[in-house]
Amino acid sequence: MSLKSHMLLIGWGFSAKRWVQDLDRAGWQISATYRREEQRDEIERAGVSATPFDDVEIWDGVTHCLSSVPPARDGSGDPVMQSHAEAMLRAPKLAWVGYLSSVGVYGDHQGVWVDEMSQQNPNRNPARQLADAAWRALHDDHGLPVHVFRLPGIYGPGRSPIERAASGQLQIIDAGDQVFNRVHVADIAGAVSAAIGNPHPGAVINICDDEPAPAALVNAHAYALLGMTPPASVKLEDAALSPMARGFYSENRRVRNDRMKALLHYTPQFPTYREGLADCFDAFRKRTSRG
Numbered sequence: 001m002s003l004k005s006h007m008l009l010i011g012w013g014f015s016a017k018r019w020v021q022d023l024d025r026a027g028w029q030i031s032a033t034y035r036r037e038e039q040r041d042e043i044e045r046a047g048v049s050a051t052p053f054d055d056v057e058i059w060d061g062v063t064h065c066l067s068s069v070p071p072a073r074d075g076s077g078d079p080v081m082q083s084h085a086e087a088m089l090r091a092p093k094l095a096w097v098g099y100l101s102s103v104g105v106y107g108d109h110q111g112v113w114v115d116e117m118s119q120q121n122p123n124r125n126p127a128r129q130l131a132d133a134a135w136r137a138l139h140d141d142h143g144l145p146v147h148v149f150r151l152p153g154i155y156g157p158g159r160s161p162i163e164r165a166a167s168g169q170l171q172i173i174d175a176g177d178q179v180f181n182r183v184h185v186a187d188i189a190g191a192v193s194a195a196i197g198n199p200h201p202g203a204v205i206n207i208c209d210d211e212p213a214p215a216a217l218v219n220a221h222a223y224a225l226l227g228m229t230p231p232a233s234v235k236l237e238d239a240a241l242s243p244m245a246r247g248f249y250s251e252n253r254r255v256r257n258d259r260m261k262a263l264l265h266y267t268p269q270f271p272t273y274r275e276g277l278a279d280c281f282d283a284f285r286k287r288t289s290r291g
Contacts, residue, residue, distance in 0.1 A: 102132075
């Protein structure tokens with residue numbers, strides 16, 4: 001890494017914030033985009049340079065970029081593609097690009113294992129498939145060094161079943177044989193860092209845990225860690241869920257992470273929900289003891 005490397009984070013969400021915490025900042029200039037003034041203040045408090053989302057002039061000095069911005073919910077597409085694709089293609093120093101996509105592009109596979117080559121059937125969120133394809137096309141059609149990382153449900157300290165169980169808001173939903181993968185936010189940071197150190201332009205890589213599991217099992221484990229009796233389970237059709245959450249339960253698949261391990265030489269720090277929730281519980285206990 002050059003002492004003049006400049007990382008641009010497009011989007012300032014849960015994953016980007018954690019990755020900045022873990023990044024060895026020696027030799028990096030780090031910037032992050034913002035849309036709201038409160039985001040700018042938060043970015044600057046983290047010791048990162050804040051830049052407006054629509055500032056295309058910043059690309060002249062950027063060497064690395066990670067986008068965590070999802071496609072728009074109104075169906076208008078990926079806002080980063082719309083605002084920055086041309087500037088990225090003209091950026092003279094851009095050597096590495098990462099995009100945080102979703103395993104939702106695979107859709108429902110009735111519980112079987114899927115990998116990066118599996119058929120896509122994004123019945124719940126087709127915008128994700130279009131955005132995923134648009135980022136891949138920047139490499140395939142234009143040679144930009146893009147890496148697409150497909151993620152399942154993200155959790156970590158402060159945003160996990162532990163906090164929802166402690167507040168009494170975590171349901172135990174009987175969804176039959178439905179399973180899904182998860183990823184601890186620290187493993188996103190670790191895998192992305194590994195990909196920067198060991199780049200594979202054009203690669204699509206699932207970043208997820210080793211053990212897909214039913215949500216009911218995971219949620220019950222959160223209650224157990226807290227020493228709380230979980231509520232009675234409810235059938236999926238009777239559960240109080242938003243339309244988005246209900247749509248999530250319509251998909252059933254097991255996602256392989258073999259390519260992450262083989263290409264990036266990265267093994268999850270939290271390979272199952274048990275290790276991940278233990279970490280979240282430890283952080284929760286520390287926060288609440290201080291309060």
